[in-house]
Amino acid sequence: MRVTLHVWRQKNARSEGKLVTYQVPQVDPDMSFLEMLDVLNEELVGKGEEPIAFDYDCREGICGTCSLVINGRPHGPEGGAATCQVYMRNFHDGDEIYIEPWRARAFPLIKDLVVDRSAFDRVIQAGGFVSVNTGGTPDGNTLPIAKTTQEKAMDAAACIGCGACVAACPNASAMLFVAAKVSHLGLLPQGQPERARRARKMVAQMDAEGFGNCSNYFECEAACPKEISVEFIAWMNRDYLKARLTEPDTVTPGMGAKVGPSPVAGHDATAKKHPVA
Amino acid sequence: MELDAKVPGGPLETKWERYRSDVKLVSPGNKRKYKVLIVGTGLAGAAAAATLAELGYGVEVFTFHDSPRRAHSIAAQGGINAAKNYQNDGDSVWRLFYDTLKGGDFRSREANVYRLAEVSLNIIDQCVAQGVPFAREYGGLLANRSFGGAQVSRTFYCRGQTGQQLLLGAYQALSRQVGEGRIALHTYAEMLDLIVDDRKAQGIVVRDLRTGAIRSYTGDAVILATGGYSNVFYLSTNAAGCNVTATFRAYKRGAAFANPCYTQIHPTCIPVRGDYQKKLTLMSESLRNDGRVWVPKESADRRPPDQVPDPDRDYYLERMYPSYGNLAPRDIASRAAKKVCDEGRGVGEGGRGVYLDFQDAMARAGEAVIREKYGNLFDMYHEITGEDPYRVPMRIYPAxxxxxxxxxxxxxxxxxxxxxxxLGEANFSDHGANRLGASALMQGLADGYFIISYTIGSYLATKKAGRLAADAAACRQTEQEVKQRISRILSIKGKRTATSIHHELGKLLWDRCGMARNEQGLKKALQGIPALREEFWHNVSVPGDGDDLNQALEYAGRVADYLEFAELLCLDALTRNESCGGHFREEHQTLEGEARRDDEQYSFVSAWEYAGPDKSPALNKEPLRFQRVHPSERSYK
Known part of the structure; x- marks a missing residue:
């Protein structure tokens, strides 16, 4: 089969970007989407032209490196799959395919289709952990955990940190990403001592990074390659609210982590939305 | 070169305990005066970074990824071994130690392996405390599954994504230290050389992948936790970015490279299709708990699998290895698959595949149970092949x-x-000539959480805190060499892509130095590799410049290193004139086609020392002495 691609090309954050059209004449339906781009890039490099920069690594849907908005959908047409797991058999001969980067203020563009997602790392650095040092931990079986609790925590922990939730959200909100970690740890007994503090610190950092608020579009859930449920957002909101009421107001955004490229936005109902440019 | 393994004296079972009592310590007030540079943020690197920072050392961490969480440990599926004996099925530290040593075909260092088995107990506790959501039984206690090469159930797991959860645990511990300002984290930072001065490792040269800036970082010690080199074969189950550059550069600066020919070919991967594939996908070994491996008995049998009745099927692993059956170790299961395919009994495209069939398990336990255990792996298989493994058996082949x-x-x-x-896969120490399933995660975390925290003190306590200035002659010289190499690659402006040259190298290695090797083939490979290297340095095309994100340049640099390293790999395979574990020399097999070791001549570690460009590297031998174990023929029958 043959497809026509319209790919976002941009030399770096300072230059202008534009959609460039490429023909890929010989596509095997069993190829993955990224293999199709590899074939195109091979051709470009062979001609001495710069290949299209895009992110990938494990190519089995677990590292969270690959991105791409394909025909307006983060990770493309298949539900529950990362871009590297999308196969050309989902497209048709003669299709026009638009490929764009994740677009969000908190994810500045580096080149072509590659964006900087370090804002996610800083949210984790602010509180996405259980504060235990190495050594001195009790035997693993001294802490029985109900199978259902563990399964639910695992559902949330399955997040691969790809950022599709942000790319899909009209507000560029990171609520699903943050909620997944707040819930994973907050559901488990190990996460209880820091539960309130964690929710507050992670939310504060999320706001500081310039992610928008949630207004229940639920586009994040639809785009999530791991099909993480928006229920966790409700879970986090309850935790956050409880924390605001019960914990002293000592949390400041950042707390040692570097603040991202965007100005601070408040996390409350009156906060300004961050529509995608 | 002097190779002193520095194994402590005394009985095997108490070496590590005594070591910990005797090792020199660095006082809390002095720890912060030392700076440790850590390259790589997989299980070993992230665990080491978190642990050393918690102890108070100054730590700087480098990864070429955009985030520490992307390291390839994240892709490990099946599980992590630990000698907890929670199942009451006869497991013990000794048994895990012995299984690992035997699994490695008695080509690893006894004392290191024993320590690994001991430390395995702490890893599970540590990970549970971090909130790693290990699978549980209804009573709330930890669940286990079985893996190859063991007759006990000692593997802990998180669905089919154990590596992900363990890595996120380590990543979160690392992130906590970053947030507290105790670790300086450098992402998009690729180590391109090691700075050696006064015969000591004193720093690294790093390229910022976003800006192309080359700069030196210096420290009191450098830790490489940069993973393995399976991608030298072009097609492997490793992530695209995995590469040999950091360890190979260290080798060229004087670090010995040990046993490069010990490569593991995993039996259960999705077979190759098309020429455009860049990587292969693993199907976890855990599937062999319930899946039965078979091919038709007759080579002419082209019926679809559901129309081949039981008597016409050859469940060859169960037939050849009745006591371990489908859970035979990886090297053995891979060779058996190759054997039946060489006989013309392989299935699928090109006859390079065998069935992994779940029909019996689903009939016995029900589809729901199989779905719960392996759902994500079945989905992954379905997405990639377009075939539904709940209905049709999977087709697999080694990679x-x-x-x-x-x-x-x-x-x-x-x-x-x-x-x-x-640390971790980047070193040689614990798995000998073959690694057992679920032992890589164990080793990565053992090295990072529980071993380096003690052993780094043995070096730092003898050294005054203080590091080379970043503009010292050694740093500037090394930076200069890195820059020259990059300009040279960019200036070739040839006709061929680095991918096509890498692909050709991979095919050569797979044919000549893959699952089966012989003298003639290895000699051919050793002739072919320099020609490919020549082709690269005269005809590679790398567009763009070195001043911004240039993925073609990054990749070409890694391919250039593979083109040198591949020669070392083949030379080691040629020199080791015996079969052991994953290193199968066709000249040395038993009548039944099993690997035949030669303990009298080859019970040693081959440690290769770089001798300079165009010179053959020097072979140094560390003899393997077994204090408690008597190497025997490795049988799984």
């Missing part, structure tokens, strides 16, 4: 997966270059 070889280290995990430590 390069892991490398047991790596930089030589002593009991302290320090290389022969003082100040250079090597």
């Amino acid at each position: 390069p997966h892991y490398t047991m070889g790596g930089l030589w280290v002593d009991y302290n995990l320090m290389s022969n270059l003082p100040g250079l430590f090597v």
